[in-house]
Amino acid sequence: MHRKGNVSRRQFLTAAASAAFAPYIVTSNALGKNGTPSASNRIVMGQIGCGGMGNGDMGAFLGNPECQVVACCDVDTSRREDSVKTVNLRYLGNVCKGYNDFREIIARDDIDAVGIATPDHWHAIIAIAAAKAGKDMYCQKPLSLTVREGRVMSDTIKRYGVVFQTGSQQRSGPEFRFGCELVRNERIGKLHTIKTGIGGSPSTGVQPPEPVPPGFDWDMWLGQAPWVPYTRNRTHWNFRWILDYSGGNITDWGAHHNDIAQWGNGTMYTGPIEIEGHGVFPKEGLYNTATEHHTEYLYANGVKLICSNKNKGGVRFEGTEGWVHVDRGFIDAHPKSLLQSEIKPGEVHLYKSPGHYQNFIDCVKSRKETVAPVEIAHRSITLSHLANISMLLDRKLKWNPDKEQFIDDPEATRYLDRARRSPWTL
Amino acid sequence: MSRVRMIAAVVSCIFLCSCVVVNKTETVQVPEGQESAEAAPASAPETAPPAAQAAQDPVEKAFADMVAYDYDKERACLSVIEDYCNSTAADPAKRKAVSERLAAILGTDATTACKDFVCRQLREIGDAEAVPALEKLLAAPEAGPGAASPGDMARYALERMPCPEAGDALRNALNAAQGKTRIGIINSLGERGDAQSVPQLAALADDADADASSAAVAALGKIGNAEAAAKLKQLKDACIGAARPLVIDSYLLCADRLAAAGDKVAAAAIYDDMFCPCEAAHVQIAALQGIVNCRGEMSVPLISKLLAGDDPNLFPTAARYVVDMPGQQATKAFADQLPKLSPAAQAALLGALSERKDTSATPAVIEATKSKSLMVRNAALQALVPLAGASGVPIMVKALGSEESAERNTALSCLKTAQGEMVDAAIVAAIPGADAGRKVALIQVIADRNCSAAAPILLWSAQDADKKVRIAAFDALSMVAGPEAMGDVLALFMKSEGAEQRAAETSLVNAAKQISDQDARVAPILAELANAQPKTRCALLRAAGRLGGAKALESVRAALKSDDEETRETALRVLSEWPDAAPAEELLQLAKNAPDLPKKVLALRGYVRVVGLPSERSAAETLALFAKGMEVAERPEERRMVLSGVADVSNSAALKMVEPYLADKDLSTEAAFALVKIAKNVSADDKDAAKAAVTKVLEVSKSESVRKQAQEVREIIEKYEDFITSWLVAGPYLKEGKDGKALFDMAFPPETSEAKSEKWTSQKVGTDQNRPWMIDLNATIGGDQRCAYLLTKVYSPKAQEVNLEMGSDDGIKVWLNGAVVHANNASRGMNPGEDKVKVALNEGWNCLLMKITDGGGDWSACARIRGVDGGKVEGLKIESQGATELLSFSPDTFLDCWQVSGPYMQEGKTGQEIFDVAFPPEQADAKGVEWNDQDVGEGNKPWLINLDASIGGDDRAAYLRTRIHSPKEQDAQLEVGSDDGIKVWLNGVEVHSNKAVRPTTAWEDKVKISLKEGWNDLLLKVVDYKDNWSACARVRAADGGPLPDIKCDCQGGLK
DSSP states (O other), rough: OTTTTTTOOHHHHHHHHHHHTOOTTTOOGGGGGSSOOGGSSEEEEEEEEEEEEHHHHHHHTOOOOEEEEEEESSSBBHHHHHHHHHHHHHHHOOOEEEOOHHHHTTTTTTTOOOEEOOOOOHHHHHHHHHHTTEEEEEEESOOOSSHHHHHHHHHHHHHHHHHHSSSSSSGGGGHHHHHHHHTTTTTTEEEEEEEOOOOOOOOOOOOOOOOOTBBBOOOHHHTTOOOOOGGGGGSSSSSSSSSSOTTHHHHHHHHHHHHHHHHHHHHHHHOOOEEEEEEESSSSSSSOOEEEEEEEOOTTTSSSEETTTOOOEEEEEEEEEEEEEETTTEEEEGGGGGGHHHHHHHSSOOOOOHHHHHHHHHHHHOOOOOOSOOOHHHHHHHHHHHHHHHHTTSEEEEETTTEEEEESOHHHHHHGOOOOOOOOOO | OOOEEEEEEEEEEEEETTTEEEEEEEEEEEETTOOOOOOOOTGGGGSSOOOOHHHHHHHHHHHHHHHHOOTOOOOOOHHHHHHHHHTTTTTTHHHHHHHHHHHTTTTTTTTTHHHHHHHHHHHHHHHGGGGHHHHHHHTOOOOTTTSSHHHHHHHHHHHHHHHHHHHHHHHHTTOOOOHHHHHHHHHHHHHHHGGGGHHHHHHHHTTHHHHHHHHHHHHHHHHHHHHHHHHHHHHHHOOTTHHHHHHHHEEEEHHHHHTTTOOOOOHHHHHHHHTTTTOOHHHHHHHHHHHHHGGGGGGHHHHHHHSSSSOOOGHHHHHHHHHOOOOOHHHHHHHHHGGGGGGHHHHHHHHHHHHOOOOGHHHHHHHHHOOSSSHHHHHHHHHHHHHHGGHHHHHHHHHOOSHHHHEEEEEEOOOHHOOOHHHHHHHHHHHTOOHHHHHHHHHHHHHTTGGGGHHHHHHHHHHHHSHHHHHHHHHHHHHHHGGGGOOOOHHHHHHHHHHHHHHHHHHHHHHTTTTTHHHHHHHHHHHHHTTHHHHHHHHHHHHHHOOOOHHHHHHHHHTTTOOOOHHHHHHHHHHTOOSSSSTHHHHHHHHHOOOSSHHHHHHHHHHHHHHTTTEEEEEEEHHHHHHHHHHHOOOHHHHHHHHHHHHHHHHHHHHHGGGGGGHHHTTTTHHHHHHHHHHHHHTTTHHHHHHHHHHHHHHHHHOOHHHHHHHHHHHHHHHHHOOOOEEEEEEEOTTTOOOHHHHSSSGGGGSSGGGGGGGEEOSSOOOTTTOOOOHHHHHHHHSSEEEEEEEEEEEEEEEEEEEEEEESOEEEEEEETTEEEEEOOOOOOOTTTTTEEEEEEEEEEEEEEEEEEESSSEEEEEEHHHHTTTTTTOOEEEOOGGGGGOOOGGGGOOOOOEEEEEEOTTTTTHHHHTTTOGGGGSSSSTTTOOOOEOOOOOBBBTTTEEEEEHTTTTTTEEEEEEEEEEEEEEEEEEEEEEEEEEEETTTEEEEEEEOOOOOOOTTTTEEEEEEEEEEEEEEEEEOOOOOOOOEEEEEEESSSOTTTTTTEEEESOOO
């Protein structure tokens, strides 16, 4: 039965938050003792994907008194069980259940939000299913495997009004916000070039098939991806070097640095009109994402974005009167005085997040848009997908960012999506 | 569907593993008219290339090889096909031909992995000609678990092929398909938006197979035409079970599709149908969004109704549509509704109106600031910020007087962020009429907004009857007052006293500091000195002292001789607080000759303070000044003060100065703290002295806290002490048009025989205090796209293997005793220890050379030597002095020129079993054996001979041959590594045999050999059991040292 009249914890919190119209405050009647929300009034969460990033995300939610993690899902039994153990140890009780199939978590009416930290090829299917069930979500980057996946994710999440935070935490970093504010307020004059520095992917030799380890659901791990025999280097962490599951370092880090480039350029809801990428792809061995890459994007506003493994790491904005270079924990500018510049009332102030996880929690309660919402993440990661397509075709592409279509280019259009292994679909 | 006719085709398959050519005849379908030789070179017997030709043409060879491709094999042949397919982009006929040729493989018994690859390629280049072969796969039986299903592979191509034939094939296959294949076809039709399939899908939506029915429902939504909508409505009306959420989702998606296609009426009908309180909240939200999208302004009443309703869950959604609803009419409707709503709804609506930024809502928002509800008032104040501009300021000012602190805080924050040209002026204008509390708040707002035009009102406020207002005004003036206000501030300053005067002093000093000339900025203050009363004079002296400069110093000196006791004491205090070291000598003399102890202490404290200020002086000069202070200091209290000053001198000479005081019982604790602090600061430059100092502190000091600090510093020093801090540097080296990556393999003089005559200079490591282990070439050389060389020598008490741990930004190549031991042409940031390589140190001095390339941005390196177990290596000494003497290069010490023959194997036998089988290359008459050139080097292993890359496979052997030239008859040491077993023949005699199962570790086996004068023939047999297959070899002197005169060549003269 559908859950008519069954108000979930999150809906309750929504009501409480709306009543106060104070986005970041839970009314006192929702609080337990000692200022901690009582267990029944916390945001109830399930974590899907319990690897490195999943445990990092889950750790943040476990440490937040406004959340209660009740479920963990992973197709690797040992990882799943470790995470369940971590949660139970944190809450000192047998409160967390482990699942092999994410659909069982999404079907739980008592769960308000899910964390998604699977390999990239699972993000879209899980996020779309969660949105259809009205769940809010914190989903790791890179958002999607294909341009089409990102479009469907964004549309579905918008349709159902669920809150979505992408794990591109640079958006919550004060140095990135300030750097983009300097650019948007033309402290460097008129912006003309952006350079993002992203390393290349590694290559490796042939990785012969191996027996699937006990407790590892290989068929579920593969999901939508074409069936291939198991070998360990396809899975944990290294999946990102294989085009069936990811897009290589270009998507892995493009989800960060190109996202900041879009922020500074004020093109978060659109994209380039021309893309020319050239790269080196391994001709042998298991990994097949670009080991070297160089892509130039041209925007309708005349700005050029150059993303390359030869650029210095981070994001460099170049204007007619100076430049800003920003990276994690690092900001530099010319002239240096820009670093002391103050953004005044009336100027462009960008979204100020109190921290990436906290921003998500706040928005779950206020129903406001997060600092890294799905449409922005989709537009950002589209840059990386377009780079890969251009590099694979080894030629310039013309793109209509409004329609999200290549212009008169049926060959490139084929690359905008992939057929999914049955029974998986978007 | 296009007509096809049958022809016979031959696909040549060369199975490398058995070295046998197999011809297979298969029946495949090729579209009519495509059977010409040009169109399908491999599909007709007469055009099938003979094996010899196939072996010569890489594409033909790849076509032949690919049919045997599997997941445990190299995919080089697939890469050739990929490149070939890409190359046909501009030639439709060629592309069609290759597509046909690939499709033909699907009907053969090529491996599943090969067919998988073919389908991936057809997704990219396939057209109608490839469809029939793919359609056949759709009809093939589904594979069980643990295998690729033909249907999935076929759809991988068909779903993305734009030709209508692909859709036809999917529809044709649908009725007969079963299980997962059927679900996959349904999914693909949905993704293609295949309207022609709606009747079939509509029927399947009622299928008894719940999975198929669900897939059909989802596909109908994706196709989303009127026919699909009709079926979905029927399903929705009838469906109450677990399938209902999927049906509803599909129904809503269908409405989105209809709306996007322009049929907003039909779409809106669906949304209306779904916008029902009986549905889950998120479904209602989706329906509401659809209604707003379809009806635009027409949906204002609906949104108003929601806001007036009693479901607060929907307020945020309703508010979102208020923001986007176009037109002033909509603003008016919502503004009119505002007062009638519940407080929660009003708050949500006010937020939305503020985001709409339509100022016609401003009167309603102003009215809401008078609400009885605090929540509404706060929301209204916030809405004024973007809507009201300066006209909102009086309302916010009024709210500053609210009894509710939340409202006062909101008003304050709104005033700070209010936008608009006249806002500053409006805030200033509000000050005169405000009560004292509000005045203080408004003055703070002005300071926060950095409103420089506000100086007059602040000067006026600085004369307010209320002291709090006056102090706030001075505080604000210290932020906003410029030099033009200095006269007024000075006048007020002279009249003020106490806390007010201190605030005034700061605003006076800050205003004066904006004048660039040091004497000019202090002149107005000094001008008042002569006629001032003693109290005022003292205040003026303090202000002048903070500004410093020669004129001010002159006046303060004069004041030291004043008749007035208070003036003299003030002058002394001002001098001791001087902003630079100009009065140092004066303070020292005052300390020596002071009439009483307090003055002596004050002067000495001032002396220590000013000597410790940052200056251009050398450390030795500063220490000499402190030593003078120490002479003057008599009591332990003052001597401690001097020691605390010395503690800030970051120079190892400071350690020497302080250490004797450890023995002084009155000073030992202070001396110990000073030593620890200095040691910490100099540890990068002089770690031995730093370590000795903290070790001494740990021996002597009894203070727990100082011991703890000393221990921490020692641990840091020990943690980083293995990092090599003594380097000679040569460079930069660059070449026009070459980037850092390209420079990596270009040999500049330091890596050639000219190395010794290059200019090598000593370079400091640890210029970045936080990274004491790093040599920062960007700081010392700078520039982009270049390289530099670092050189040092390492003394080892014995021959031993150690780990060399390095980090580099960007690329790094390392020579130990003239041989390359590591190469990584990376583009990366600094990460110490990222590269680790096992190297063999000789007994005695070893020469270590590193080449560091830079591809832009930072440029740095670090290196240290650790044991192979990761622990410390005892007895090593590292110094760069004299390292150039050891420079020598023996590029041939690892043998980098080889020819290979193989693979050799025996049916059914493992690698171990064929280890002793004598294959032709080791037989007496080895003529007729085919030898090919073998690549050497891979990634950071320039010496690696990778047989997996050149041959591949398991349970087989290969032979490698080369020849070595020795200038004389001599004993030497051959060093080899292998994965797995290895046999070695020198000049036809077996000299080594090791039936190992192991990975290749550089130079693992060491073999004594005798080289004859001239050329020596070397033959290796490397046997692979499983997985990797590789080897390496080098020749060293008999004692393991370098053997520079050896040459290696495999190009000519091999027997």
